[in-house]
Every structure is written in structure tokens, then in C-alpha cells.
Amino acid sequence: MIDKETLVAWDKRYLWHPFTQMRDWLAEEPVIIERGDGCYLIDTAGNRYIDGVASMWTNVHGHNHPELNAALKTQVDKIAHTTLLGYSNISAIELAKKLVELTPVGLNKVFYSDNGSTAVEIALKMAYQYWQHKGEPQRKLFIHFDKAYHGDTIGAMSVGGIDSFHTTFDSLLFEGIRVSPPETYRSPNTLDRSCNDSAVKTQWLNTVESALSEHSGQVAGVILEPLIQGAGGMLISPQGFLQELSALAKRWETLLIVDEVMTGFGRTGKMWACEHEAVTPDILCTAKGLAAGYLPLAATLTTDEIYNAFLGEYSDLKTFFHGHTFTGNPLACAVALENIAIFERENLLSRLQPTIEHFRNRLQEFYKLSHVGDVRVCGLAAGVELMKNPDTHTSYPFEEKIGIRICKEALTRGAILRPLVNTIVLMPPLQISISELDALLDIVYASIKAVTA
Numbered sequence: 001m002i003d004k005e006t007l008v009a010w011d012k013r014y015l016w017h018p019f020t021q022m023r024d025w026l027a028e029e030p031v032i033i034e035r036g037d038g039c040y041l042i043d044t045a046g047n048r049y050i051d052g053v054a055s056m057w058t059n060v061h062g063h064n065h066p067e068l069n070a071a072l073k074t075q076v077d078k079i080a081h082t083t084l085l086g087y088s089n090i091s092a093i094e095l096a097k098k099l100v101e102l103t104p105v106g107l108n109k110v111f112y113s114d115n116g117s118t119a120v121e122i123a124l125k126m127a128y129q130y131w132q133h134k135g136e137p138q139r140k141l142f143i144h145f146d147k148a149y150h151g152d153t154i155g156a157m158s159v160g161g162i163d164s165f166h167t168t169f170d171s172l173l174f175e176g177i178r179v180s181p182p183e184t185y186r187s188p189n190t191l192d193r194s195c196n197d198s199a200v201k202t203q204w205l206n207t208v209e210s211a212l213s214e215h216s217g218q219v220a221g222v223i224l225e226p227l228i229q230g231a232g233g234m235l236i237s238p239q240g241f242l243q244e245l246s247a248l249a250k251r252w253e254t255l256l257i258v259d260e261v262m263t264g265f266g267r268t269g270k271m272w273a274c275e276h277e278a279v280t281p282d283i284l285c286t287a288k289g290l291a292a293g294y295l296p297l298a299a300t301l302t303t304d305e306i307y308n309a310f311l312g313e314y315s316d317l318k319t320f321f322h323g324h325t326f327t328g329n330p331l332a333c334a335v336a337l338e339n340i341a342i343f344e345r346e347n348l349l350s351r352l353q354p355t356i357e358h359f360r361n362r363l364q365e366f367y368k369l370s371h372v373g374d375v376r377v378c379g380l381a382a383g384v385e386l387m388k389n390p391d392t393h394t395s396y397p398f399e400e401k402i403g404i405r406i407c408k409e410a411l412t413r414g415a416i417l418r419p420l421v422n423t424i425v426l427m428p429p430l431q432i433s434i435s436e437l438d439a440l441l442d443i444v445y446a447s448i449k450a451v452t453a
């Protein structure tokens with residue numbers, strides 16, 4: 001086995017890490033993960049850490065799961081990869097059927113890809129081309145939201161709303177309509193934290209409706225992260241917003257695209273965030289938890305209405321000219337099938353409810369910490385936002401790296417986390433036990449206390 005020192009040297013010499021200032025990385029001692037065990041990650045020195053962010057929000061049933069491992073091994077003994085371009089494969093077919101059964105009624109067709117960004121690119125291109133087939137080629141614009149995150153490819157960035165990620169690439173991005181609903185937490189009239197959900201919801205809807213009205217007949221679709229915007233800082237949308245937005249999209253005859261890349265597979269307490277508000281979108285994107293955090297796999301689901309618009313003579317060129325080399329990879333699809341089977345066998349979604357309630361209750365204790373400004377929870381996802389002065393809504397300056405420092409402290413206490421600037425993200429695997437969850441929350445609480453003292 002290669003020793004840790006050599007691995008660190010090679011990492012620093014050969015690797016370029018995502019979303020990482022490599023100068024900082026080079027100055028530090030990296031944690032190198034060697035194994036996983038349930039909700040724990042184990043490094044090369046044998047230290048165990050609770051996986052507090054489910055390995056970038058993907059892990060569902062824990063690491064090194066015997067049944068997921070077995071599903072993968074069974075599949076690999078048959079075939080690892082074969083293409084969906086012109087041919088088919090067994091696990092891709094079975095999973096497509098399962099996904100159609102699992103998603104809101106009306107989503108009947110599955111288009112595979114490899115990751116969340118491609119799932120979104122596909123959704124955008126599908127919607128765009130759909131309108132051409134419907135004889136409304138002027139519908140080219142997408143309405144999207146401030147603070148939204150849909151991935152890092154050019155199309156996904158074009159409908160994103162996180163300036164620090166996207167501004168650099170501005171001139172590469174296509175034109176759209178970015179709407180900025182009022183921020184609930186930071187707006188001056190919500191200093192008392194008891195923001196009136198329904199007033200906020202109306203404001204949000206009005207913002208979207210003005211955009212629809214101003215660009216009437218030109219909107220291809222509205223894209224959003226349902227219930228909670230993840231990478232933007234774990235921002236919760238007002239209750240009922242999704243349902244009314246869906247009605248609004250229908251009224252203005254445009255498409256609703258929901259990006260369930262983070263929220264899908266039980267994260268919000270139901271299989272899909274859409275289910276909380278009984279919404280069937282025109283297009284749904286799923287990725288992160290789809291293959292239980294084991295392998296890169298994504299799917300874009302859509303309705304018969306959209307699918308049928310692409311049918312025609314070969315020479316009509318109505319084909320959806322899009323595809324990725326590893327589309328419908330049998331290994332990933334086999335693991336995804338077992339992922340869903342575990343949800344069903346173990347009745348995971350109902351078992352999850354007491355865990356979610358415990359999580360929510362315990363997180364309220366965090367308000368006792370004097371620098372915790374806002375605690376936002378949705379299912380088994382949370383953001384704890386630190387504030388220099390919560391009473392005046394004064395943020396910590398970016399340079400103070402408060403989030404990074406708290407996560408470093410948490411590492412020494414046995415938890416792996418990754419912040420979103422000044423917000424500490426908590427997103428453990430869904431299978432986390434109450435006692436493991438308590439251990440994680442204790443570590444985070446103590447770390448915030450230590451660093452902000």
C-alpha cells in the first residue's frame with residue numbers, strides 16, 4: 001500500500017480539486033478517505049468521521065452497504081457498460097419503468113445522463129425544442145431564480161443565480177429572465193424572524209407573474225429547485241409557492257421544470273419535493289441520490305405531451321439530438337434499482353419521519369448560540385447561517401472564512417462537513433440513526449461555539 005505521505009505529495013502534484021482555491025489546499029494537510037462504513041468515512045490513518053454532508057449530498061443508505069455492493073457485483077459479472085444509442089440494456093429498462101412508477105403521475109418518459117448538470121441541460125434543450133415542434137419557436141427564454149443552482153455546465157449556469165460562481169462566465173451564458181423574489185431572512189422587515197409566509201409567497205408569485213406577463217409568449221419554461229434552494233445557501237421557499245407557481249405556469253401556457261437533483265430520493269421527507277405540494281411538473285431532473293451516492297447517474301423525466309411532440313418521420317429532424325456516451329450505464333442503473341428496492345423493503349420514508357422531527361427539534365437549540373442567525377430545515381437537510389451580529393443581520397465578512405473554520409473544527413471532533421460560505425450545511429445519509437445524528441449535531445454545536453466564542 002502507498003503510504004499517506006506519498007499520497008499527499010501526489011495529490012498536491014497531480015490533482016486539481018473542484019471549487020477549491022488550490023493555494024489554500026497546497027498549504028494544508030488533506031484528509032484522504034480510504035473506506036466507508038455506514039454513515040462513517042474512514043481515512044488512511046484509520047480515523048472515523050461522520051459523513052455530515054452525505055458525500056456531497058449523494059449518499060442515501062450509508063457507505064459500503066452490503067445490498068448495494070451485491071447489486072453492483074452481480075451486474076459487473078454480466079456487463080459493465082453498453083450503449084443506449086441504438087441498443088438497449090436490461091437494468092436501464094427496468095429502472096426507467098421503476099422511475100415512472102415512482103415519480104408524480106404524468107411523468108412517463110425517462111432520458112438518462114450522468115450528473116445533475118447534464119440532467120438540467122437536457123431539460124432545457126427538451127423544452128426549447130418542444131416549442132419549435134409546437135410551432136412556437138419564439139418561446140426561447142427561461143425564467144429562473146436568484147440564488148438558484150442547477151450545475152456548472154454553460155446551460156445550467158445560464159439559469160443559475162449564484163453570482164460568485166457565475167459572473168466570471170457571464171458573456172458565455174445565454175439570455176434568460178432572472179427573477180429576484182424578496183429574501184425572507186435578510187429583508188429588513190423580517191428582523192423578528194417570524195416572516196409571514198403567505199405575504200412572502202404572494203410577493204414571490206407576483207415577481208414571476210410580472211416576468212411572464214412582460215415576456216408573454218416568449219417563455220419556454222420556468223426552472224426551479226422545489227422547496228429548498230441548496231447551493232444558494234439552503235434557502236426555503238414559502239409554503240404553497242411551488243403549487244401556485246405550477247398553476248401560474250399552466251395559466252401562462254409555459255413549462256414547469258423542477259430540478260430535484262438535491263431534493264429527490266427522500267431528502268425532504270417524501271420521495272420528491274414535488275409531492276409536498278401535489279405538483280406534477282412538465283420536466284423533472286434527478287441525479288445525486290439516484291444511484292444512492294454510489295455512481296454517477298441522472299435522469300430527466302417528462303410527459304407524453306412533450307415526448308410525443310418529438311415523434312415524426314426520420315427526415316422531419318424532430319429527433320432529440322442529444323446523448324452522452326455513458327447514458328443508461330448498466331452498473332449505475334443496477335445500483336439505482338437496488339436503492340429503490342431498499343426504500344421499499346425497509347419502508348424508509350415512514351421510518352425517516354421521527355428522525356426528521358428529532359433533527360428539526362434539536363436544530364432549534366442552535367439559536368442559543370449567539371452567532372447563529374438563521375436555522376433553515378427541510379426534511380433531512382439544513383443550513384445553519386452564522387452572523388457576526390444576528391440582531392442587525394450583519395454577516396461575517398467573506399475573508400473571515402467562518403464556515404470553513406467551523407468545518408475544520410468539526411473535522412478534529414470527528415465530522416466531515418462542507419460549508420456554503422457562512423452557512424453550515426447538514427445533510428447526512430438518510431439511514432443515519434438518531435444516536436449518530438445526535439453525535440453529529442453535538443459536534444457541530446460545539447464547533448460553532450468554539451470558533452465563534
Ligand SMILES: *Cc1c(COP(=O)(O)O)cnc(C)c1O
Pocket residue numbers: 114115116117118120149150151152225230231259260261262263287288
Ligand atoms: C448538485 C446540483 C446540481 C448539479 O449536479 P452535478 O451532478 O454536480 O452536475 C444541479 N442542481 C441541483 C439542485 C444540485 O444540487
